[in-house]
Structures are given as structure tokens and as C-alpha cells.
Amino acid sequence: CKTCGQRQFLCPGHFGHIDLVVPVYNPLLFNLLYTLLKRICFFCHHFKASRREVEKCVRKLELIIKGDIIAAKSLDLDLPSESSNPEDSDVSNKSSCSMVTPRGNYDNVRNLKPQEWTSLQFAEAKLALLQFLKIETTKCGNCKAKNPRISKPTFGWIHMNGMPHADIRANLIRGCNLGETFSGGEEEKDLGASSDVDAPETHSFNGTFPGTQDTAARRHQKGSGAVPSGFKKQKDLFSGPLLPSDVKDIIEKLWENEFELCSFISDMQQQGFGKKAGHSIFFLGVVLVPPIKFRLPSKGGDSVMEHPQTVLLSKVLQANIYLANAYVNQPDNAKVIVARWMNLQQSVNVLFDGKNAA
Numbered sequence: 001c002k003t004c005g006q007r008q009f010l011c012p013g014h015f016g017h018i019d020l021v022v023p024v025y026n027p028l029l030f031n032l033l034y035t036l037l038k039r040i041c042f043f044c045h046h047f048k049a050s051r052r053e054v055e056k057c058v059r060k061l062e063l064i065i066k067g068d069i070i071a072a073k074s075l076d077l078d079l080p081s082e083s084s085n086p087e088d089s090d091v092s093n094k095s096s097c098s099m100v101t102p103r104g105n106y107d108n109v110r111n112l113k114p115q116e117w118t119s120l121q122f123a124e125a126k127l128a129l130l131q132f133l134k135i136e137t138t139k140c141g142n143c144k145a146k147n148p149r150i151s152k153p154t155f156g157w158i159h160m161n162g163m164p165h166a167d168i169r170a171n172l173i174r175g176c177n178l179g180e181t182f183s184g185g186e187e188e189k190d191l192g193a194s195s196d197v198d199a200p201e202t203h204s205f206n207g208t209f210p211g212t213q214d215t216a217a218r219r220h221q222k223g224s225g226a227v228p229s230g231f232k233k234q235k236d237l238f239s240g241p242l243l244p245s246d247v248k249d250i251i252e253k254l255w256e257n258e259f260e261l262c263s264f265i266s267d268m269q270q271q272g273f274g275k276k277a278g279h280s281i282f283f284l285g286v287v288l289v290p291p292i293k294f295r296l297p298s299k300g301g302d303s304v305m306e307h308p309q310t311v312l313l314s315k316v317l318q319a320n321i322y323l324a325n326a327y328v329n330q331p332d333n334a335k336v337i338v339a340r341w342m343n344l345q346q347s348v349n350v351l352f353d354g355k356n357a358a
């Protein structure tokens with residue numbers, strides 16, 4: 001064996017890996033990611049919920065971690081009757097108090113964070129989180145911007161469905177412009193970095209995306225009125241596929257801006273992913289290939305059947321090569337690249353599906 005220098009029958013076998021040309025979604029967490037994404041504002045990169053709702057969810061999760069599930073549940077009953085409590089005559093004082101009290105305990109709670117969640121804690125935390133995430137709005141309760149609706153045309157792929165013109169106009173009137181934050185320059189670098197293909201090729205590929213119009217619009221903006229170009233920008237950016245690299249960017253910013261709540265999400269998903277994983281758990285850049293001895297071909301009569309996992313792995317490998325070729329040979333053909341990216345995603349989905357079935 002070239003890797004360990006042992007003779008063939010002594011070599012334990014080694015794990016290999018396939019470096020993906022682009023990141024794909026982790027199929028095991030795709031549904032959670034999609035639910036999360038529907039709750040994110042693409043303008044201010046916070047949850048679309050109001051600060052008060054976010055705060056409430058964090059408090060609830062903190063109480064669950066402390067083991068006080070009754071108090072956590074009572075938060076739902078608490079809030080509406082806040083001002084009708086006769087004990088506290090000073091209403092303004094009370095409302096600030098309810099924000100301050102859990103903050104005081106906050107450091108303790110962090111230290112108390114259990115290494116392992118009990119199943120009851122896990123179930124309650126999941127419920128609290130889903131309750132928070134299930135509310136669907138297009139309008140951001142934080143910056144008031146209107147967001148596009150997203151959909152999943154198929155498992156493992158996300159689409160933006162455009163925005164009504166009235167919503168775009170409302171955004172522009174309100175001053176909700178897409179800064180440098182969404183898509184645009186950073187993303188090109190991002191994609192280049194996560195890709196094994198030479199940077200110039202990926203760069204020109206990105207040129208075919210709204211990114212170019214984006215920079216053109218920005219340039220235009222300086223000369224003439226800002227409204228028409230800003231309009232076009234939101235119109236173009238918010239329809240079409242939302243690629244895993246875009247989503248990665250969006251999720252990264254959310255983790256920065258909403259760290260308290262997001263760290264709970266990381267914690268709850270940590271099983272098997274390592275503690276420091278954070279938002280990276282939602283994406284895959286590498287596919288592990290188990291040693292051959294775990295996927296030996298089966299012989300039936302005079303025919304030899306490859307192990308099912310070997311078949312699925314070779315599909316991932318093939319899809320990855322197709323996509324890499326598209327970057328090299330048709331760098332300007334966004335349609336082909338997106339189609340092959342989607343194909344790669346699907347091959348990974350099937351691989352994970354097969355693993356679960358086995």
C-alpha cells in the first residue's frame with residue numbers, strides 16, 4: 001500500500017475524499033436550512049422577526065437549557081398580559097426589567113450549557129425554535145424591507161420567485177437598498193476561494209450572473225438617478241436560482257448578526273459534526289470515500305456487481321468532473337453551470353439517501 005507501506009492483507013484501508021468544485025447543501029440539514037432561510041432578511045441579514053420576538057426565543061431556549069421548561073412555556077402566556085399586572089405600576093420600568101433579568105443570568109446560562117441535551121430539553125428546544133421559524137413574512141420586522149419569496153423546486157435546490165414591483169418600489173422609497181452585502185463583488189471571491197478551478201475561470205463565470213449588471217448598475221447610479229438602477233438591481237437579483245454559495249454567504253452573515261440564537265441552532269445540530277462547526281454544518285465541500293473493504297463488489301454467478309455505495313460515489317465524482325469541465329470550457333454559460341451544479345447536488349443527495357437506507 002502506498003499510503004501506509006503495509007502489505008495488502010495488513011493495510012487497514014484508508015478513507016479518501018472527493019473535493020467538490022463548489023459547495024453543496026448538506027442533505028441531512030437541508031430542510032432546516034430552507035426553513036431558516038425563509039426567516040432571514042436579505043437586506044439587513046437579521047431574522048425577519050422583530051427584536052422582541054428574537055429576544056423571547058433566546059430567553060425561552062436559555063430557560064430550557066437551565067431545565068426550567070415550565071418557565072419557558074409560560075413566556076408564551078406572559079407577554080400579552082404584561083401591562084395588566086397590577087403589582088407593577090411602573091409599566092415602562094417593567095418592560096425594560098423583563099429584558100434585563102435574563103441578561104443578568106446570561107453568563108451563568110452559558111456556563112450551564114449542557115454537554116449533552118436530554119431528550120426532553122432537545123424536544124422542547126426544537127419546538128421553541130420551530131415555533132419561532134414557522135412564521136412566514138416577506139416584510140422584515142427589523143429593517144422593514146420587503147423580501148422575495150423563496151421556494152424549493154426540488155429537494156436540495158432553492159429558487160427566488162422575484163418580487164412584486166410594488167414591493168421593490170416600497171423598498172426604494174424606504175431607502176432599503178442592497179448594499180455591497182448581497183451578491184456582487186464579495187461573492188465572486190468567495191466562489192473562487194471554495195473552488196478548485198483556477199480563479200480567472202470562476203470569475204468570468206460570475207460575470208454572467210446578475211453580478212455584472214450589479215456593478216454596471218452601481219456605476220450607473222453615480223451618474224443618474226438612483227431609483228431606476230436600484231429597481232433593476234432588486235428585480236434581477238431576486239429571481240432565479242439561489243446558489244449554495246449565495247446561501248452560504250447569507251447564513252454566515254446571519255450567524256454574525258444573530259449569534260445568540262444561532263449558537264443554539266449549532267448546538268442542537270452538533271451531534272456528529274463537532275462543536276466548532278457553526279454554520280458550516282449546512283454545507284459540504286468534501287465527500288468522504290470509505291475504504292474499499294467497506295464496499296466490496298458482490299459476485300453473483302459469473303457477473304460482478306459494484307457495491308451500491310461505489311456506484312453512488314462514482315456518480316458524485318462524475319458530476320463533479322462535469323461541473324469542473326463546464327467552468328473550464330463554457331465559463332460564460334451560466335445555464336449549463338447551474339444545471340451541472342444542481343446535478344452535483346442531486347448526486348450527493350442520493351448518496352446520503354443510500355447511506356441512510358443502508
Ligand SMILES: [Zn+2]
Nearest residue numbers: 001003004011
Ligand atoms: Zn494502507
Ligand SMILES: [Zn+2]
Nearest residue numbers: 041044140143
Ligand atoms: Zn431586514
